[in-house]
């Protein structure tokens with residue numbers, strides 16, 4: 001099998017970010033961003049997805065707030081996965097996973113379809129979204145924005161949910177990042193029955 005690795009660098013007037021990925025890794029990470037809670041979440045994501053992942057934010061305009069940096073890390077993560085997947089020959093394409101943490105249950109369903117789309121559902125049953133406290137300069141709205149940027153840059157349909165959300169933001173987003181890692185690991189695995197074919201009746205996923 002060809003190595004499914006990629007390296008990208010994205011430089012804007014707002015941020016400069018480098019990323020390196022080996023999809024068929026063992027979960028080794030080197031994550032360095034100005035958003036410490038996001039470092040923790042990306043480490044969990046890569047560890048449970050068995051991805052070797054480096055993300056290095058060398059410039060960020062966090063003196064304004066974390067909006068651009070959070071968004072741009074999502075974009076870079078999506079781009080590095082898209083590049084490492086190449087033409088997407090032989091991949092399972094669909095993946096889904098649950099990750100519980102205490103009473104909270106995170107879930108992710110992903111289709112690497114070529115089309116970027118995110119839906120984030122919180123509740124059913126549970127706490128109203130406004131009851132989830134912001135924490136460590138992070139918030140549910142940042143999570144949503146991060147996932148949306150990632151889904152669009154990767155070209156994937158993402159359905160993410162948090163059932164019985166906790167008041168604690170950290171718990172909620174941890175279930176999301178773990179389930180995202182697990183679901184993306186499934187979706188990017190090679191199905192030997194495909195024998196290198198792109199898993200779409202269209203013959204391409206672009």
Ligand SMILES: [Mn+2]
Nearest residue numbers: 040170171174
């Ligand atoms: Mn944690």
